[in-house]
Amino acid sequence: MSFCVFSWLKGVSVKKLILIIFLFPYILLADEGDLEKLFTNEEETYKETELHDYLQQLKKDKLDINKATSEQLLTFPWLSKTEVSIIIKLRTRQLITSMQNLIDAGISPEICTEIEPYITFPTNESQTKAMYKPIQIKSRIRFQNKFDSPYDNPLKLYQRHQFYWNDYTLSLLSQKDEGENDYLDFCSASLQKEDFGIIKKAIIGNYRLAIGQGILFAPKIGLSKGGETTRQPVKSFGMLKQYTSTAESFSLFGGASQFQWRKLSILPFYSQYKLDASVINDSINNIDITGFHRTDTEKDKKNAIEERLYGIHLQYGNKKYIGLTAFKYKFDKPFLDKEYPQEQILFGIDYSLLLNRFCLFGEMSITDRSKRRKAYLVGLSLLEKRFENLIIVYDYDKYFPTYHGNPFHNSSNYDNQKGIYYGILFRPAKKSKLNLYFDIYNFPKERYFEKMPTYGVDKFLQFDQKWKDNKIRITVRNQDKETYQNIEDSKKIYSFQRTSLRSDFWHYLQKNVRLRLRAEYSYEDYESISKYDDGFLFFQEIKIVFFKRWQNLIRFTQYRSNDITLYMYENDIDGIMLNSQFSGDGFFWFLLLKYRITNYLSLQFKYAEDLWKTDKLYNNNQIKFLIDMKI
Amino acid sequence: MIKYIIKFFIFLVILFIPKLSQCAFLQISPCAELAGLSNISGLTNSPASCFYNPAVFRTDNFYFSSTYYQPFSIPDLIYKNAMLAYGYKNANMVLALQDLGNDIYKEQTALVSVNYQIIKNLKFGVNGRLLHKSISIFQNKNAYQIDIGTLMQFDKFKIFTSFSNLTFSKLDNETLPQESRTGIVYNVHGNLSTAVSFVKELDYPFSYHFAVSYKPFQIFQLNSGFQTEPNEIYGGMTVSYKFFNISYAVKNHQCLNLTHFFTIECKL
Secondary structure: OHHHHHHHHOOOOHHHHHHHHOOOOOOOOOOHHHHHHOOOOOOOOOOOOHHHHHHHHHHHOOEEOOOOOHHHHHOOOOOOHHHHHHHHHHHHHOOOOOHHHHHHHOOOHHHHHHHHHHEEOOOOHHHHHHOOOOEEEEEEEEEEEEOOOOOOOOEEEEEEEEEEEOOEEEEEEEEEOOOOOOOOOEEEEEEEEEEEOOEEEEEEEEEEEOOOOOOOOOOOOOOOOOOOOOOOOOOOOOOEEEOOOOOHHHOEEEEEEEEEEOOEEEEEEEEEEEEOEEEEOOEEEEEOOOOOOOOHHHHHHOOOEEEEEEEEEEEEOOOOEEEEEEEEEEEOOOEOOOOOOOEEEEEEEEEEEEEOOEEEEEEEEEEOHHHOOEEEEEEEEEEOOOEEEEEEEEEEOOOOOOOOOOOOOOOOOOOOEEEEEEEEEEOOOOOEEEEEEEEEEEEOOOOOOOOOOEEEEEEEEEEEEEEOOEEEEEEEEEEEEEEEEEEOOEEEEEEEEEEEEEEEEEEEEEOOEEEEEEEEEEEEEEOOOOEEEEEEEEEEEEEEOOOOOEEEEEEEEEEEEOOOOEEEEEEOHHHOEEEEEEOOEEEEEEEEEEEEEEOOEEEEEEEEEEEOOOOOOOOOOEEEEEEEEEO | OHHHHHHHHHHHHHHHOHHHHOOOOOOOOOOHHHHHOOOOHHHOOOHHHHHOOOOOOOOOOEEEEEEEEOHHHOOOOEEEEEEEEEEEOOEEEEEEEEEEEOOOEEEEEEEEEEEEEEEOOEEEEEEEEEEEEEEOOOOOEEEEEEEEEEEEEOOOEEEEEEEOOOOOOEEOOEEOOOEEEEEEEEEEEOOEEEEEEEEEEOOOOOEEEEEEEEEEEOOEEEEEEEEOOOOEEEEEEEEEEOOEEEEEEEEOOOOOOOEEEEEEEEEO
16 A cells, blocks of 8 residues: 555655645546536526536436437537437447447547546446346435624535436425525425326426427526537427426426327426515515525515416427427416516427528517517527537517526526527637637617616637647637616716636646646726726646545635626536635635545535635635435 | 608718728628628638628629618618629639718719739739719718738638728828738638638727638528627528529627628629
8 A cells, every 4th residue: 555655656746745645535537627618607606507417417327328318318518409310310220339339420529528428338238227226315415504604504404315216206305595594494396207108207296397498498597608609508408307406486386297199299287386575565576586585584585476387388399399388377466567467378489490410499489468578589500520600599578477488698587688699619620629609689678777778799719729638728708798887876887898818727747636727817897987907816726536436626716806706616516516706815725525435425525715805795615515325 | 851851860870880880981791692701701702802802702704793782771871782793814803883872971982803813822902992972062072092902722721811991092081991801711621611800990999700601502502700890790691593693691780770681693
């Protein structure tokens, strides 16, 4: 044992040795740099997304490429309908036993590299059968405590338990946020049965829907734009799923069932769910989506209103499909603002037409005559091996109901927006990739107190280059938009620009020691006034691999900003990417430990601390602990 | 009377929003195909590209085209042009007339463009323009300008550069736009090309253009692109049938309405 350690340490400099002494040897983690590409838009506060959670689960329980449904394959952000179609066709001819089969069939090697950590290739039936267990239980419990919390009860507790038996899945989840006293403040439960007769899936309890491009129904947490410029804006989720998110306000509760007969799919659904809202004189002032119940005011809002909705979705086709949706919602109280109807019927059409390398997709929705509003999105993608192009055009009317949808958009609520998105992916060489997007949008009608329409332009460029054991990524992002701000006691619209220049570098110091470096410069500029703010952020991160059961990551971040907020995704427990915000000057560091005690039990621990902060605006100090069990 | 007021208002719009519409003298797209390609001249052989770079266009014999559109869908603001081109061996030539405006305000250009292939991979071109501006209540003004351009062609790449208004010509004591355009075209594979171009006008910030041209079928071409300063996104298509090409393009603008371009070309 000592000989092994000595030979491993040989050739390592003193500085590296000091670092290593404080670190346990760990498993090499999958490259979070590629996962972070999906969440490049750090200005949006990010919680655990369904996609991210799904990918993290897949890393542990990989998807059998020979058995995965097209729905499951489409949830990969790197696979388009064209590529999924290639995989499905290939499977009818042969068993897929390696990545080379996919490359030979026409999937680019770069995409194969992206999906490799999440898929598996059972080579024979017995191997497939060996993966099947009669009963399986997966549990996750997460504790989090922030330092200097203003709340009496700062503990954040999350637990999720899933029981699998044959085609049944029972899911139980509860969460308590920081500051809340009720340990079961949010609970969700659902029972799912799959594949019986013509019923493909049926769920009773908390569930979520996703239809078309998300105008009517979509997982509410998720980012529209990111580093995968030609894939990420195109929504493709499984239609019906148990609700496992911690976002308390976006669940549906009731029952839904997906019937499948040949190419025809029918999905009736019903929901009756209580929501948090601010109620004045028995009318809804606004719906509270934060889910916090810490203060008396927040507690008064809890479950203050009820929404009832029911409807049906019909879809014909798989790779090429057309869908129709009709549903009605009704709140138990009217809205104070009469522009929002208490009840309404909505209709929608969604489609996806695949022709060779082109895919035309879109969704259009319209409300009933009581308050006629419409929303549409149309997209066209061209996918060649070395070049991809995506154009999306969208227009959402003001006051269009946004309660359950989450299509491509550029602000917190997606109504009152229209724009065009243009995305490009270019692979100039084997290990190079260039991602580029250009997004023009505006909010045509008045918002709040503005008297003029506001617009925005978002430009993004990212270049990745790999060579040997190194990788470099250069990212440039520029946002040019009008914003309503209160600056120097003057509330009005300002023309505002924010530019970020970032470079990331990955390097293997040794085979099992990886270093990552980042340098970032951001600046903000208000055109009409002489206000110019900038900031720097640097971090150094090291991961070490030694024993298979230990994982460790440590990062040191230095930042300096002049009245500008800097953003950084940091690794959190269980692979979640947490969006940290910094302002002023300071030094931030965190340590992340993961220990797999057995194949069925793992522990994770994280400690994060912000040192020498000059600005107390953001509190990033925390300590977290997670237990993951699988039986 | 109302019509007169509307036209006068349009004249004011043209005069006082140069940054938004790049409304320096006739800086707008001369044909639909180029408009769909974000005005990157190197992506097409169309004679209309001589307005940006006199070296890049090429035609095998006689060529005629006509373009029509309303910039930003502003009523009474009409752009139209007509072009005649001829190519013989290593030389090509274009005669073009273009017109923008209405009864109150009008900008017109007569252009002669010639290019020649000097050596195998290198072409050189030169434009001579006569510009005429007329405002109904003011005196008419004329000016001329000379532009030059080069094109280098390789197996999968093209590099092009052009400079406009080398003569520092002025109109109404104001120097006409002096632009430098440089770009690279890359042929990804036979029917797919991409290009990026950088444009610098003396008094304006750098503008970046990007475009893609894709020909899924021999008779059908799809174009798309975007540019900055001002921020615009373009899309278009060209349908070819025997001697004719019909092109359509649309562009948006960060503040103004859409512009729809139409061009008919005839190659003999």
